[in-house]
Amino acid sequence: MQFSLSSLAVLALAASTASAQSKVKMMLLGDSITQITCWRPKVWTQLASAGLSNSVDFVGSTRGLESKCGSPPAGFDPDHEGHSGWQAYDIARNNIAGWVQSTKPDVLQFMLGTNDVNIGKRNVQAILDAYTTILTTTRGANPNVKVxxxxLIPTSWSDATIESVNSAIPAWASQHSTSASPITVADCSRAAGFTNAMLQQDGVHPNDLGDQFIAQQVGPKLIAAIKAAQGGSAPNVSEVDISSCFS
Structure with a gap:
């Protein structure tokens, strides 16, 4: 079968578009524990080991990696949605809609609430309500988003509200999880083994040991979510209509 040059150009564009679309868009959402710490490149290394680093696109309005994290792994994608000092309450009301509408993530991973407790002095229900708004808004942009x-990692003083939020998260996840948009819990809490020795001197942010712990807890969940997203609706070249390109 013969192809014209214009048809070949359209075929190439279709293949390129399908390849770009087939990448799983992943939003890493959080506060300074996402933005200025070093677990993100450690997770990337896990994705690379699983053969998935070329299949994922980290998305977000912020990009970068702290110099203290050293040289990033090959191909590391520095895009994220971590914002130091921000609270889940404010993100839910003011920011999440714009972020997810512009990116439409296939996977949303988030750790939020520490600043709601330490700065906002919010109670457990207010934080859970913010989670629900974030979830509902993200599903509005992509009904099949994997979450x-x-x-939350502990503070060195074992804040009671943080511990209560952690106790409430499994029931919240179970209540809101659906077959199309399942919610998985990554346990980064003290109960799962996060210790004060994994915190920086400020008693809030993870040190290298803490970054390793977060990556160990989060990475396998992200890998499973990527594979679920790929199995659900990841397009490929065969799904692109190229019938009009033949001559």
Missing amino acids: IIDK
């Missing part, structure tokens, strides 16, 4: 919610 990983992290239990």
Whole structure:
């Protein structure tokens, strides 16, 4: 069968578009524990080991990696949605809609609430309500989004509200999980083994040991979510209508 040059150009464009679309868009959402710490490149290394780093596109309005994290792994995608000092309450009301409408993530991973407790002095229900708004808004942009919610890492003083939020997360996840948009819990809490020795001197942010712990808890959940997203609706070249390209 013969192809014209114009047909070949359209075929190439279709293949390129399908390849770009087939990447799983992943939003890593959080506060400074996402933005200025070093677990993101450690997770990337896990994705590379699983053969998935070329299949994922980290998305977000922010990009970068702290110099303290050293040289990033090959191909590391620095895009994220971590914002130091921000609260889940404010993100839910003011920011999440714009972020997810512009990116339409296939996978949403988030750890939020520490600043709601320490700065906003919010109670457990207010934080859970913010989670629900974030979830509902993200599903409005992509009804099939796969969600990983992290239990919060502890503070060195074992804040009771943080511990209560962590206790409430599994029931919240179970209540809101659906077959199209499942919610998985990554347990980064003290109960799962996060210790004060994994915190920086400020008693809030993870040190290298803490980054390793978060990556160990979050990475496998992200890998499973990527594979689920790929199995659901990832397009390929065969799905692109190229019948009009033949001559």
